[in-house]
Amino acid sequence: MFFAQMLDHEYTTKTVFRENFFQDWREEMTHEERSLIQVLDKCDFGEIHAMHKAKVEVRKNMSKEEKLALKEANQKIVDEYGFCMLDHHKERIGNFKIEPPGLFRGRGEHPKQGMLKKRIQPEDVIINCSKEACVPLPPAGHRWKEVRHDNTVTWLASWTENIQGSIKYIMLNANSKLKGEKDWEKYEVARKLKTCVESIRNQYLLDLKSKEMVTRQRAVALYFIDKLALRAGNEKEEGETADTVGCCSLRVEHITLHEQLDGSDCVVEFDFLGKDSIRYYNKVPVIKKVFKNLKLFLENKEPGDDLFDRLNTGLMNKHLSSLMPGLTAKVFRTYNASIVLQEQLKELTNKSDNEVEKLLSYNRANRAVAILCNHQRALPKTFEQSMANLQAKIDARKEKLALVKTELKQVKKEAKTKGSPDPKLQVLVERKKGAVQRCEEQLLKMEVQATDKEENKQVALGTSKLNYLDPRISVAWSKNMEVPVEKIYNKSQRDKFAWAIDMTELDFEF
DNA sequence: CAGGACACTTAGCACATCCTTG
DNA sequence: CAAGGATGTGCTAAGTGTCCTG
Numbered sequence: 391m392f393f394a395q396m397l398d399h400e401y402t403t404k405t406v407f408r409e410n411f412f413q414d415w416r417e418e419m420t421h422e423e424r425s426l427i428q429v430l431d432k433c434d435f436g437e438i439h440a441m442h443k444a445k446v447e448v449r450k451n452m453s454k455e456e457k458l459a460l461k462e463a464n465q466k467i468v469d470e471y472g473f474c475m476l477d478h479h480k481e482r483i484g485n486f487k488i489e490p491p492g493l494f495r496g497r498g499e500h501p502k503q504g505m506l507k508k509r510i511q512p513e514d515v516i517i518n519c520s521k522e523a524c525v526p527l528p529p530a531g532h533r534w535k536e537v538r539h540d541n542t543v544t545w546l547a548s549w550t551e552n553i554q555g556s557i558k559y560i561m562l563n564a565n566s567k568l569k570g571e572k573d574w575e576k577y578e579v580a581r582k583l584k585t586c587v588e589s590i591r592n593q594y595l596l597d598l599k600s601k602e603m604v605t606r607q608r609a610v611a612l613y614f615i616d617k618l619a620l621r622a623g624n625e626k627e628e629g630e631t632a633d634t635v636g637c638c639s640l641r642v643e644h645i646t647l648h649e650q651l652d653g654s655d656c657v658v659e660f661d662f663l664g665k666d667s668i669r670y671y672n673k674v675p676v677i678k679k680v681f682k683n684l685k686l687f688l689e690n691k692e693p694g695d696d697l698f699d700r701l702n703t704g705l706m707n708k709h710l711s712s713l714m715p716g717l718t719a720k721v722f723r724t725y726n727a728s729i730v731l732q733e734q735l736k737e738l739t740n741k742s743d744n745e746v747e748k749l750l751s752y753n754r755a756n757r758a759v760a761i762l763c764n765h766q767r768a769l770p771k772t773f774e775q776s777m778a779n780l781q782a783k784i785d786a787r788k789e790k791l792a793l794v795k796t797e798l799k800q801v802k803k804e805a806k807t808k809g810s811p812d813p814k815l816q817v818l819v820e821r822k823k824g825a826v827q828r829c830e831e832q833l834l835k836m837e838v839q840a841t842d843k844e845e846n847k848q849v850a851l852g853t854s855k856l857n858y859l860d861p862r863i864s865v866a867w868s869k870n871m872e873v874p875v876e877k878i879y880n881k882s883q884r885d886k887f888a889w890a891i892d893m894t895e896l897d898f899e900f
Numbered sequence: 901c902a903g904g905a906c907a908c909t910t911a912g913c914a915c916a917t918c919c920t921t922g
Numbered sequence: 923c924a925a926g927g928a929t930g931t932g933c934t935a936a937g938t939g940t941c942c943t944g
Contacts, residue, residue: 621910
């Protein structure tokens with residue numbers, strides 16, 4: 391069933407996926423099945439696939455009443471299981487449902503893709519609640535793996551997943567007090583970096599000339615982390631996950647040095663797969679000292695060797711925490727993202743702009759951050775079509791505008807030739823004027839929409855908005871520009887950032 | 901100090917739902 | 923009111939970073 395359901399997906403054609411799936415499937419077979427079913431390619435899943443598609447179709451064609459009943463049933467489940475009490479406050483739980491079984495599909499070329507992700511039993515689950523709490527009952531005939539009362543952690547339940555052996559957690563929703571406070575702390579640390587970033591930069595520039603190889607490598611890596619907002623790059627276990635890297639785990643094969651490129655000196659060309667196997671490709675002019683060091687680090691190395699062979703994230707973070715309490719590599723990403731947003735908003739928006747223009751500027755500032763952080767998305771499947779549709783609408787609106795303008799002219803002319811003022815004609819003139827103005831506004835809105843859409847086709851704004859941009863910058867901007875906060879944050883974003891919406895003053899500076 | 905366990909944040913995609921438009 | 927595109931939400935994988943152990 392798991393395999394048959396996925397047949398429309400490209401990854402069921404991948405060798406690794408098929409081999410992993412078949413191996414795990416055979417584990418689940420009886421003796422007889424195992425001797426009968428030996429080659430995946432000889433299996434015909436067509437019938438099961440068709441059955442699944444039919445089921446999906448039935449679901450899609452449910453009547454309004456059936457859909458409503460289903461929705462209400464789901465809501466009941468949320469009401470009953472979707473909340474918990476924390477410090478006497480009722481809080482929404484982020485993910486209260488156990489992950490269902492299925493075939494594992496990692497991102498990128500994952501060596502474990504296709505493996506069977508097993509069903510979690512109550513016997514696998516640890517419950518974490520307070521001693522006084524009434525412990526949720528396990529399903530009939532079952533018991534929990536453990537019930538503990540650890541108030542030093544935030545999770546409510548956990549289990550160990552069978553693909554990587556990692557622990558999965560049930561935790562609170564982002565709009566909870568607990569998560570909000572941690573979010574606020576994160577941005578306060580980033581703001582503290584603002585006060586000492588200059589001296590840290592001076593320090594790593596000096597360190598580029600250090601006699602110690604480790605120190606030089608650390609300085610170059612920090613230069614990248616600061617300038618390019620690269621992730622730290624922890625080591626990963628080979629063969630357990632897709633081959634991806636961050637700053638400290640860059641290999642020789644991931645960079646190319648150009649003494650000159652496109653009219654710039656000392657250019658580093660980056661080309662590697664980062665988190666989620668998203669490609670990072672960038673050509674960056676760097677200062678001479680960095681360039682020279684890189685040449686040195688590359689000497690006598692193979693493409694697969696570590697660029698920073700003396701360095702790892704542990705060393706980097708130990709150094710950073712000595713420069714400022716709480717400072718780690720990822721703080722630079724938060725800091726640079728928020729600073730860029732603040733600067734771009736200042737540069738791009740004018741108080742005299744209309745709301746549509748202001749929002750385009752906001753999106754552009756957001757976009758500058760997303761590009762810095764390399765937050766990409768797949769080109770939407772319907773992009774070309776919907777762009778063409780929008781263009782057609784724009785053209786139609788332009789024609790309409792031209793028409794309304796000539797009509798206005800005519801009415802004006804009529805009013806003039808008549809000599810004596812005719813109240814009826816005057817009203818008509820005013821009406822046409824209004825129509826022209828409305829038409830112009832609509833046209834502008836559409837054109838702005840088209841620009842925004844085009845610039846944004848492969849950029850994901852959500853990730854930075856949710857995780858990197860101090861919401862107080864956006865809230866202060868919205869107040870200063872008199873743009874309602876609803877225009878930049880939707881409902882759940884407003885819930886998540888309620889702390890910032892409540893407390894931010896007009897003059898907030900990140 | 902390496903390596904693993906653990907806890908938490910960050911990430912993109914698929915699907916659900918909402919909204920607009922003809 | 924249906925179609926279809928836009929927007930929002932759920933899901934869960936994939937990172938970061940700390941702590942503990944030997």
